[in-house]
Amino acid sequence: MKKVENEEVSWTICPECQGRGKKSRGLSKKVRLRYQLAFDQFEKTKDEGIAPVRPKGHLHSCLKCSGSGLVHSASPPIADKENYPHVAIIGGGIGGVALAVACLHRGIPFTLYERDSNFDARSQGYGLTLQQASKAIEGLGIFSLEQGVISTRHVVHTTEGKVIGEWGNRKWIQSEAKTSPKRSNVHIARQSLRLALLEQLGGQDALHWEHQLVDFAACEDGGVDLNFQVDGKMKNYKADLVVGADGIRSSVRRLLVSDDITPLRYLGCIVILGICPLSALEGPHSSLLDSATVFQTANGNERIYIMPYTADSVMWQLSFPMPEKEAKMLSAQGPRALKEEACLRTQWHDPIPPILAATQETQISGYPVYDRELLSSELLAKAGKATLIGDAAHPMSPFKGQGANQALLDALTLARGISRGCRPLSQWRKNGIRESVLTKFEAEMLERSATKVKDSAAAAQFLHSEIVLHEGDAPRGRCLKKKEA
Incomplete structure (x- = not known):
C-alpha cells in the first residue's frame, strides 16, 4: 500500500476504466482468428458439439487511476436516483460502511442502518490484518492508513521458545534468496479502519443509528418496504435493494435463509483476545516486540498469536479446544475469568507471560468460534431484491485473518x-x-470466499494439533498442504 497522505478530497469513478481499476488490452489478431475458425467449424457441423467460448482480453491496471478505479473530484458525486437503485445497507461494520463508500463514489443512492446507538456502543473487535484488501482499500479512496502497522517478520515457536518457522521480508532479505516480490500485511485496529471509511462518508452522522431491522418485503411498486424498531417505535423505509452486512448472526440472512437450513457450526475451540500497551511491560523489551514482528507459540493444543496492534501496543489471541457448553460458560463469566484462564494456560517463554499479566481486564474478551455451512447460489436466488456480504454471507473462523x-x-x-x-x-x-446484478455478484462472491471459509475451518483444527509444530519456514497451512501433496 502506498505510503502517502490521504488527501481531503472527494472521489469519483475513473472515466477510463469506469471504476473497475482495470482495462482490457483487447484480443490479439491471432486469438481473434483462432476463435473465428473454431466458430466457423462449429457452424459447419450444424451446431453439433459445444460452441467455442469467445475469449476475453487480458486485463491490465488502469494507468489514469493507478488501478484504484477512482480519480479526484471537486465534490462527492450527486446520487443518481433516476437511474440507480436505492440501496438499504443493514449493518454499519466494516463491510456495510465500505459498501456505502463505494456507492458514494459511484453516485448510487444508499441509506446505512446500524442497530447500535453510536460508534463506541459495544466492543467492535480487535486488530485485523489486511492481505488482499490492502490493495482493495485504494478502491475505497483510502491510500494510506495512519494507524496501520506493516509487519516484516513472522516467527513460530515451541512453548520453550525454540524457533520452528520464520518468514517475511526480513527473512528473505537476510537469506538473499531469489524470491518474487511479496505483498505486505497491514495490521490495524478494526475501529481505526472503520473510522477511516466513515470519514469518506463525512463522519458518523452518515449512519442511521439505533435502527434494528424487524422485517422487509417486496411491495407492489417494485421496491422493498423495510420495518425497523427505533427507540421502541416502528419506522418504515423504502428501498430498491436490501444488503445484509450485519454479521454472523445477521437478521437479513435469518429472514432470507432460515437458521435451520444453515445453522451456526461450532468449530470446537474458544478464542481469548487482549490488547497490551508496550509501556505496561517492565524490563528490557523483547526483539519480538519491535512493532514489525508477528509471532505465534503453540504446543499442539493451546496456541497464541501476537501481532502489532498500533505502533506502541500488541494484540494477542489465545485459542484452544473446548466443548461448546464450557466455552459458552467461560465466555459468559467475563474478562477476569478469561484472563485467569489465559494466564494459567500460557506459562511459556518470554515475553508471553508478562504480556498477558500486563493486559487490563477491560481490554480482554473471549468467545466460542463458529462459522456456517457454505451458502449456495440456489438458496440466494430465492432472495429476490436482497443479498448478503461479509460475515452475513460467509462467516469464517478468525484463524486465517x-x-x-x-x-x-x-x-x-x-x-x-x-x-x-x-x-x-x-x-x-x-x-x-x-x-x-445479484446473480453474477453472488456467484463470484461465493466462489471467491468458499476456499477462505474452508481453510479457516481447517485452521481451527490443525492449529490446535501436532501439525502446528511442523518445522518449516512457511505458514502452518502451507506446510500441511505440502505434506498432503
Missing part, C-alpha cells in the same frame, strides 16, 4: 456490479435487480 478482507472485497465488487448492471439504458427495473 480473512473475514474483513472478504467483506471489503464483497463491498467493492457489489458496488461495481451495480454501477455496471444498472447504468442508464440497462432496463434493470424491467429485468429485475437480481438478473441485472
